[in-house]
Every structure is written in C-alpha cells, then in structure tokens.
Amino acid sequence: MKHLIYSLILVVIGALVGIYLPWYAMGVAFGLLAFVLNMPLKSSFLTGFIAGFVLWVVAALWLDLQHPSTLPSRMAQVFPLKGNVFALFVLTGVLGGLFSGIWTWAGARLRQK
Amino acid sequence: MKIIKSAFPLVIALFLTYAMNQSWGTLPPLGKLFSPFHGFWMNAESPESGEPTEEILQIAGLHQPVQVVYDEMGVPHVFAQDDHDLYLAQGYLTAKDRLWQMEFQTHFAGGRISEIVGEKGIASDQFQRRMGSVYGAEKSFEGMKEDPAAKMALEAYSDGVNAYIGSLSDRQLPLEYKLLNYRPEPWTPIKSALFLKNMSFVLASGTDDLKMTNILRKYGREVAEDLFPNYPFQESPIIPVGSPVDFKPVPIPAGPADFTGLGSSMSTPEKDPNIGSNNWAVAGNKTVSGLPILANDPHLTLSLPSIWYQMQLVAPGVNVYGSTMPGTPNVIIGFNKNVAWGVTNVGSDVLDWYQVKFKDASKKEYWHDGKWKKTTMRIETFKIKGKKDMVDTIFFTHHGPVVYLSHEKPFRSNIPVGHALRWIAHEKSQELTTFYQLNRAKNYADYAKALTYYSAPAQNFVFASNEGDIALWVNGKFPLKSKLQGKYLLDGTDAAADWQGFIPQAHNPHVKNPVRGFVSSANQFSVDPSYPYYLGWQYAPSERGRRINERLAVMEKITMDSLRGLQNDNFNIRARELLPLLFAQVKSPNAAQSKALAALKSWNLVNSPESVGATIFENWVLTLQDCLWSDEFSADEKVPMSRPSMDRTIQLIKSEPTARWWDDTKTPTKESMSDIVMKSLQANVDTLVKQHGPQGPEWAWYKHKQTGVRHLIPGMDALSRLNIPIGGGGTIVNAATTKTGPSWRLIVELSKEGKPKAYGVYPGGQSGNPGSSHYDDLIDTWAKGELKPLLYLTSPDEKSNRLRKKITLSK
Numbered sequence: 074m075k076h077l078i079y080s081l082i083l084v085v086i087g088a089l090v091g092i093y094l095p096w097y098a099m100g101v102a103f104g105l106l107a108f109v110l111n112m113p114l115k116s117s118f119l120t121g122f123i124a125g126f127v128l129w130v131v132a133a134l135w136l137d138l139q140h141p142s143t144l145p146s147r148m149a150q151v152f153p154l155k156g157n158v159f160a161l162f163v164l165t166g167v168l169g170g171l172f173s174g175i176w177t178w179a180g181a182r183l184r185q186k
Numbered sequence: 187m188k189i190i191k192s193a194f195p196l197v198i199a200l201f202l203t204y205a206m207n208q209s210w211g212t213l214p215p216l217g218k219l220f221s222p223f224h225g226f227w228m229n230a231e232s233p234e235s236g237e238p239t240e241e242i243l244q245i246a247g248l249h250q251p252v253q254v255v256y257d258e259m260g261v262p263h264v265f266a267q268d269d270h271d272l273y274l275a276q277g278y279l280t281a282k283d284r285l286w287q288m289e290f291q292t293h294f295a296g297g298r299i300s301e302i303v304g305e306k307g308i309a310s311d312q313f314q315r316r317m318g319s320v321y322g323a324e325k326s327f328e329g330m331k332e333d334p335a336a337k338m339a340l341e342a343y344s345d346g347v348n349a350y351i352g353s354l355s356d357r358q359l360p361l362e363y364k365l366l367n368y369r370p371e372p373w374t375p376i377k378s379a380l381f382l383k384n385m386s387f388v389l390a391s392g393t394d395d396l397k398m399t400n401i402l403r404k405y406g407r408e409v410a411e412d413l414f415p416n417y418p419f420q421e422s423p424i425i426p427v428g429s430p431v432d433f434k435p436v437p438i439p440a441g442p443a444d445f446t447g448l449g450s451s452m453s454t455p456e457k458d459p460n461i462g463s464n465n466w467a468v469a470g471n472k473t474v475s476g477l478p479i480l481a482n483d484p485h486l487t488l489s490l491p492s493i494w495y496q497m498q499l500v501a502p503g504v505n506v507y508g509s510t511m512p513g514t515p516n517v518i519i520g521f522n523k524n525v526a527w528g529v530t531n532v533g534s535d536v537l538d539w540y541q542v543k544f545k546d547a548s549k550k551e552y553w554h555d556g557k558w559k560k561t562t563m564r565i566e567t568f569k570i571k572g573k574k575d576m577v578d579t580i581f582f583t584h585h586g587p588v589v590y591l592s593h594e595k596p597f598r599s600n601i602p603v604g605h606a607l608r609w610i611a612h613e614k615s616q617e618l619t620t621f622y623q624l625n626r627a628k629n630y631a632d633y634a635k636a637l638t639y640y641s642a643p644a645q646n647f648v649f650a651s652n653e654g655d656i657a658l659w660v661n662g663k664f665p666l667k668s669k670l671q672g673k674y675l676l677d678g679t680d681a682a683a684d685w686q687g688f689i690p691q692a693h694n695p696h697v698k699n700p701v702r703g704f705v706s707s708a709n710q711f712s713v714d715p716s717y718p719y720y721l722g723w724q725y726a727p728s729e730r731g732r733r734i735n736e737r738l739a740v741m742e743k744i745t746m747d748s749l750r751g752l753q754n755d756n757f758n759i760r761a762r763e764l765l766p767l768l769f770a771q772v773k774s775p776n777a778a779q780s781k782a783l784a785a786l787k788s789w790n791l792v793n794s795p796e797s798v799g800a801t802i803f804e805n806w807v808l809t810l811q812d813c814l815w816s817d818e819f820s821a822d823e824k825v826p827m828s829r830p831s832m833d834r835t836i837q838l839i840k841s842e843p844t845a846r847w848w849d850d851t852k853t854p855t856k857e858s859m860s861d862i863v864m865k866s867l868q869a870n871v872d873t874l875v876k877q878h879g880p881q882g883p884e885w886a887w888y889k890h891k892q893t894g895v896r897h898l899i900p901g902m903d904a905l906s907r908l909n910i911p912i913g914g915g916g917t918i919v920n921a922a923t924t925k926t927g928p929s930w931r932l933i934v935e936l937s938k939e940g941k942p943k944a945y946g947v948y949p950g951g952q953s954g955n956p957g958s959s960h961y962d963d964l965i966d967t968w969a970k971g972e973l974k975p976l977l978y979l980t981s982p983d984e985k986s987n988r989l990r991k992k993i994t995l996s997k
Contacts, residue, residue, distance in 0.1 A: 088223075091221065091222075091223030091224070092223055095224070095356070096207075096217055096218050096221035096223065096224040096225070097203045097206075097207060097217065099221075100199060100202075100203055104196070104199065129220070129221065129222055132222035132223060132227070133222040133227045135222075136222055136227045136228065136230060137227070137230065139230075139232070140230035140231055140232040140957075141230075141232055142230040142231060142232060142957045142958065142959065143956075143957075143959075143961075144226065144227075144229060144230045144361075144956060144957035145230075147904045147905060147956050147957075148226055148904070150903070150904030151365070151902070151904040151905070164220070165220050165222065165227075168206070168216055168217065168220045169220070169221070171202075172202060172203070172206060172217055175195065175198060175199045175202050176199045176203075178195050178199075179195035179196040179198065179199040182192050182194070182195040182196070183192050183193065183195075183196060185192060
C-alpha cells in the first residue's frame with residue numbers, strides 16, 4: 074500500500090515538473106524524493122517505474138483524447154510498430170517507467186549509507 | 187568504497203538521462219521525444235469544428251493590428267493596414283504552419299544539411315556550394331535590396347518568421363525538430379534569396395553538355411547532330427508559328443571555334459527529368475462568361491509538406507490570392523480582382539561548362555584569351571553534426587566556379603570535372619520585384635512591366651485580365667549566344683566562347699491576344715526556328731503541349747469545369763502515334779505477348795488509373811528505348827551519354843527502318859527493326875510478369891506507376907502518402923509520375939466586377955504538422971481531379987460559412 078502512495082506522490086510531482094521544466098527534471102525530482110522520503114530500496118525501482126509508466130501513459134492518453142489526430146498511428150510507423158497505437162502507448166509507458174525507475178532507485182540507494 | 191557503491195545507481199541514472207536526451211544515428215532522443223510533456227504527443231492538433239474561434243496574438247514590430255481569418259482548408263486571409271505589416275504577417279503565419287520546411291529547404295539550398303544529419307549530407311552540401319548556390323544567393327540578394335519595396339518586404343517577412351521562432355518553447359517545436367533533435371536558428375532575408383535561387387537548381391540546372399561531348403567524341407559531329415537534332419520532328423511551339431515579331435534583333439555573336447572537349451566523367455544517380463508544367467489562358471470569345479479563363483499546373487517533385495502554401499494577402503493597394511512559396515514574400519502564382527497569372531518552366535540553355543586550363547597545381551592562374559588570368563578563391567566552411575568542421579576551397583574563373591577539379595568525383599554523372607560553370611543563377615537579380623508588382627497588377631501593361639525585372643529560372647508567364655487580354659511571355663534573362671553555343675562543352679581558353687551579353691528583355695518570345703484565341707505552354711520549344719535568337723536545342727517532349735493545343739483549338743463555350751477536364755486529361759498522344767508503328771513490326775508473339783498485345787489493341791489510349799493498357803504501353807516505351815539505344819549510348823558508365831529522344835526514336839521508326847542503330851552491337855547477328863521491337867516486347871512482358879504476376883488487374887497503371895507524395899526527409903514513409911490512385915504520366919497533360927506531378931492546380935475565371943471565381947488544389951495540405959488534419963487533407967481531392975473553390979474575401983468581416991478561425995495579430 075505504501076508503495077502505491079509513494080508512486081502516487083511521484084505521479085503528482087512528476088506532472089508538475091513535466092509541465093514547467095525540461096523532460097529530464099522528472100528523473101532528478103524522483104531521485105530527490107526517494108532520497109528525502111527515504112523510500113525502501115528494494116521496491117524503489119518498481120515504485121518509480123509504476124509512477125513513470127502511469128504518468129506518461131495517462132498524459133499521452135489525455136493529449137490524444139483532447140486532440141484526436143493521426144499522429145499516434147504515424148509515429149507507430151516512424152518507430153517500427155506497424156502502426157499499432159496501443160504498442161506506442163506501451164512504449165511510451167515503458168520509456169517513462171524505466172527512466173523514473175532508475176532515478177528512484179538511485180535516490181533510494183544514495184540514502185543507504 | 188561504500189560511497190562508490192551507493193553512488194553507482196546515480197551514475198547509471200545520469201548515463202541513461204544522457205542517452206535518452208541524445209540522438210543515436212537515426213534514432214531520435216527517446217526521452218525527450220516520448221515525454222508527453224515535451225515530445226511528439228504535444229504536436230497533435232484536432233480538426234476545428236463548430237463555431238469559429240477567436241484569438242489574439244502579440245507580435246512585436248507591427249505598425250497596426252492585422253486581422254487574419256482562416257477558412258476550412260486552413261488558408262489564412264490576411265488583412266493588414268500597410269505593406270510592412272502584410273509581409274510581417276505573411277512571414278509569421280507561414281512559419282506558424284511551415285517553419286521546419288522553410289528552414290530545411292534553405293539549409294539544403296545553402297549546402298548545410300550535414301549540420302542536421304551529419305556526414306552523410308556532405309556530398310550533397312559540397313555539390314550545392316560548389317555549384318555556387320550561396321554565391322548566387324548573395325549576388326541575387328544584392329539585386330533584391332536595390333528595390334526599396336522588395337527590400338522592405340524581405341525584411342518584414344524575416345521579422346515575422348523570427349517573431350514566430352521567438353515565441354516557440356522547446357515543447358512547441360514542429361515534430362521534425364524533435365525527431366532530428368535540433369532547434370531552429372534565426373531567419374535572415376538572405377534565406378529568401380537562397381530559396382529563390384534553389385528554384386533555379388530545381389528548374390534550370392539540367393545539363394547534357396558533358397554527355398553530348400562524350401557522344402561527339404565517339405561518333406563525330408554528324409551523328410551527334412543527326413540523332414540529337416535542334417528542333418523536334420513533331421512540335422507545337424509555345425509562340426504560335428507566324429506570330430508577328432515586334433522588335434529589330436541585335437546582332438548575333440560570331441561564336442567560338444569548333445571544339446571537342448575532353449568529356450568523360452564518373453557515374454552517380456541523376457535527377458528526375460519529369461519536372462514540367464502546363465498553363466494556358468483562353469480568350470473571352472471562347473468562354474461562356476465572355477471573359478478570359480486562366481489555368482496553370484506547375485509540375486514539381488511532390489512533397490510533404492507541400493512546396494506551396496495558399497494565402498490571401500490584403501493591404502491598401504493589393505488584394506491577391508494564390509499560392510506562395512514558404513520562405514519568400516508575395517504570392518507566386520495567383521490572381522487579384524483584375525488579373526491572373528501562372529508559370530511553367532522554360533527549358534532554355536542557361537548553364538554552360540568551360541574546360542579550364544590551369545597554369546599549375548596551385549590553380550592560381552588559368553589561360554584565357556591569350557593570357558594567364560588570376561582565379562579567385564572562396565572558402566566554404568561546413569559544420570558537420572558530430573564531427574569537426576570541414577573547410578573547402580572553390581576556385582572561380584571569370585566564368586564562374588570550377589565545380590569539380592580533375593581528380594574529384596562529381597556528385598552527379600552529368601557534371602564534368604575540370605570545368606568552370608557559367609550559369610544564369612549566379613547573376614544579380616530582382617525576381618521579388620516581379621512578384622511584388624504582379625500581385626498588384628491591374629492590366630497587361632503592369633504585367634509586362636513586372637516581367638522586366640525577372641531573371642531566373644526562366645518561366646512561361648501566362649496572363650489574363652478582366653479587360654479581356656490574354657498573353658504569354660517566355661521570360662527570363664537569356665544569354666545572347668551563337669547557334670548551338672553550349673550544346674557541347676566549351677573551350678575555356680577561347681574568349682569567343684564566352685557569353686556575349688544577354689538578349690534584350692523586350693525581344694523575349696511573347697504573344698498577346700493571338701488569333702487562335704488562346705495561349706498555352708507545357709515546357710515545349712518556346713519558338714519555331716524562325717525566331718532570330720538561339721535559346722537552346724533541347725526542351726521537354728512536345729506531347730503535353732501538342733495535346734493541350736489540339737484540345738484548346740477545338741474547345742468552344744469553355745467553362746472552369748471544361749478546363750478542369752483538360753488539366754486532368756489522361757489521353758496518351760504518344761500511344762496514338764507509336765502503337766500502330768509497333769503493331770506493324772510484331773511477328774510470332776508467344777501467348778503472354780499476344781495477351782498483352784490484345785490489351786493494347788482494345789485500349790482506349792487513356793492513362794486512367796485502372797488501365798492495364800497504359801502500363802503495358804508505358805513500360806514498352808522504356809524497354810524499346812533500352813533495346814534500341816543502350817548498346818551504342820551510355821553503355822560505359824564512366825563515359826555517360828544522352829540517349830536520343832523519343833521524338834527522334836519515333837522518327838527513326840517511321841522513316842529510317844534500316845538505320846545502323848537498329849542492330850544490337852552486343853550480339854554477333856544483325857538485328858532488324860522488327861527484331862528489336864520483338865525483343866523489347868519480350869522484355870516488356872517479362873518485367874511486368876516478374877513485377878506483378880500474370881496479366882490482370884494487378885497491372886493497373888496506378889499500381890505500376892506508384893505515385894507518392896513523400897516527406898522531405900528521405901525514407902520517411904510514415905509521414906508520406908504513397909500509392910495514390912491517380913492516372914496520367916510524364917507525357918500526359920495530367921502529369922503525375924512516381925515522384926513528380928501537378929504540384930498546384932489553379933483555374934481563374936475573371937470578372938468585370940472584380941469578383942473573380944477561382945478554383946485550386948495542391949497535393950498536400952496547409953499545415954506542415956503531421957499531427958494536423960490539414961497535413962494532407964487536399965491529396966484525395968487532387969487525386970480525384972477535383973478542385974476546391976477558393977475564397978476571395980474583400981473584408982475580414984465578410985460573412986462566410988467556410989470560416990473557422992479568426993486571429994488578430996496585435997503589436
């Protein structure tokens with residue numbers, strides 16, 4: 074349960090940071106949060122991964138619903154996903170998740186002397 | 187030790203951040219690109235719907251507010267209170283829809299693609315600069331600045347583009363910047379000059395001099411002149427034969443001594459020869475309305491974003507609608523309340539090569555007119571993404587740049603090494619003044635005056651006015667040459683081989699209100715041989731021009747719709763002439779060949795999208811040319827040669843059935859004309875079966891031809907529209923080929939009341955953003971041969987149910 078609350082905090086902070094700062098600021102923010110909140114090391118990667126995955130997928134979905142266009146299916150051909158938009162969302166989530174997970178893990182690990 | 191251990195994940199995180207912020211080869215920066223707060227997800231735009239929206243944008247530098255209304259195609263109608271604001275708004279609004287394209291095209295023109303794509307762009311960049319693109323743009327820019335109106339327009343346009351660039355945050359960048367991972371740089375007025383000069387590259391850089399010299403060396407002058415005649419066997423020139431000449435010609439220079447150059451070269455792929463265009467205007471006595479109707483469709487490489495961008499530009503003294511070229515102010519092809527104009531390319535020879543004799547390896551001096559003369563040097567620096575800068579020295583003689591030194595490998599096979607280039611694109615020029623004045627022209631006199639400023643690339647300017655005039659000027663700066671001067675490589679030491687000035691502009695071929703009731707051009711010969719000056723020996727094939735002229739001659743009670751029919755005419759005039767000649771040579775065909783012949787015999791000679799006959803015929807033309815000419819011409823790729831034209835080939839079939847060229851010199855036996863025709867039929871059917879399987883619907887012309895509108899980034903299929911169902915072909919009025927075609931179709935019916943009715947379409951869309959519904963929404967209309975009515979407004983408050991969005995640009 075605690076992990077989910079951590080993830081939720083990360084999602085909210087991640088969204089704010091994403092709106093106002095460069096894309097990589099999210100990772101740094103997650104690392105800081107993991108350090109400050111002293112997140113358990115073991116689950117840190119997963120906490121961060123879930124937060125990053127959920128945040129990027131939800132934000133992408135929200136944009137796509139606000140502005141329906143052929144762009145996602147085109148991008149799913151620019152990246153060899155055979156035009157599969159679902160796969161594009163998954164790829165977005167995995168990239169966001171991986172990036173967030175590593176930073177959260179890094180922050181948590183730094184706290185463990 | 188402990189610290190290292192705890193910091194280890196941080197190092198990984200930092201490295202991952204770096205990796206996801208960088209491009210790796212063609213792989214874009216994944217983090218930046220996929221982040222929904224920064225990357226491509228931000229570029230989606232939903233189609234407008236419902237009530238028109240209103241918006242106010244602040245733009246520094248405006249004198250007064252500018253009103254802009256967008257119609258349902260996404261065309262901005264701009265209402266400004268002075269010229270300065272008009273062009274500032276044009277720059278701003280064009281950039282808003284097309285910024286990446288504007289910058290990419292001018293980077294290409296200026297030889298700077300390697301700044302974006304790295305080392306693989308170098309050869310193209312070096313070629314551009316060695317051909318003198320930057321040098322030419324600088325000269326041309328000097329000329330443009332001499333006209334205060336053009337200078338003001340250029341500068342205001344540039345300010346407008348920069349106002350837009352300045353308003354963009356990283357996350358708002360056009361998609362292509364995100365994919366290729368770079369940022370736009372500030373726009374400068376010289377970029378507009380680079381763009382315009384690049385049109386000379388696209389339209390007036392064709393050169394066969396090297397290939398012709400190779401032929402001269404192998405076969406001698408008699409054969410070269412016989413197979414490559416200086417006027418076609420069949421032609422219908424742009425200026426009707428017998429048109430009155432209203433000038434006294436200046437003396438023609440004596441011309442150089444006979445010269446056979448060194449020739450040769452090495453081979454690389456070449457440019458598409460299918461770039462051409464159609465335009466015409468019909469007089470009021472042939473139309474239902476009683477006033478002239480004008481039609482134009484320039485054929486260019488079909489690309490996304492499109493080369494054209496529609497706009498209506500209104501300010502005191504001007505209300506013009508038409509297609510603009512992103513990167514330059516004014517409307518290029520369009521109409522106002524009194525007149526309409528359009529352009530097609532002129533295939534005159536405005537590019538010549540001079541074999542250079544350097545004194546020594548330092549290349550500081552060259553031999554000319556009996557003395558050693560100094561070369562000048564120009565240093566070009568190439569910034570290459572991910573690499574150190576490259577510095578290149580270009581040597582200039584008084585002719586122009588030595589594009590490739592003798593030991594270098596040319597970028598294209600038709601470019602000779604060790605030759606200096608004399609090219610019209612290097613002249614100081616004032617094209618912008620022409621368009622500025624055409625936008626405001628009220629009558630024939632204004633049009634004729636506007637044309638006096640124009641240099642290159644030479645165009646057939648078709649014109650119609652609501653006073654009832656129709657006219658066509660073959661217009662540009664044409665070197666004053668002796669007959670055939672520059673058909674072959676020229677001797678750079680011979681002063682008599684130099685260009686000796688220019689044909690006076692008033693002597694350019696022109697015609698006004700001809701008796702036949704129409705003017706037209708389709709890139710064919712400008713004039714018949716009675717014209718006093720030499721313009722060139724080789725123009726586009728005559729088929730489109732002959733078809734247009736034969737149709738216009740018989741058409742009466744013409745309307746916009748009947749001309750739309752002519753723009754989309756798919757009739758194959760070449761098949762009408764050639765097929766009976768080929769049928770007569772056929773002997774004992776096999777089963778597959780008989781089936782193909784049956785399809786050809788029942789074919790209606792129309793290159794419609796579904797036609798199988800068109801596929802068999804067009805492919806047969808190719809295999810016939812291969813079987814007939816490839817043994818004698820251009821077999822050795824180190825010595826590239828031109829092939830005789832299809833016009834000359836048809837003449838050979840008709841009247842020289844026993845010519846030596848029919849024999850295939852690669853075989854020990856002696857072939858007859860009939861043998862070669864059968865061999866080509868076999869090759870034709872075999873290749874089609876191999877490509878598409880047995881003869882059937884898969885042989886449909888559009889499936890074989892594969893017309894596509896491709897994104898400017900090579901290979902970016904995901905952002906392209908491929909396999910478009912459209913008929914036509916290179917020698918068909920509807921000139922859609924695999925990569926080229928009618929890039930903008932316009933028909934304007936003029937009106938006495940100043941309310942012209944116009945229709946147009948281009949194969950693309952107003953927005954350059956692949957995430958917008960206006961990215962490619964006009965392609966289907968274009969492919970079907972339909973046109974959109976163009977909205978010509980007189981005020982920003984005019985009511986129309988086609989308006990979708992209103993923007994006020996305020997200071």
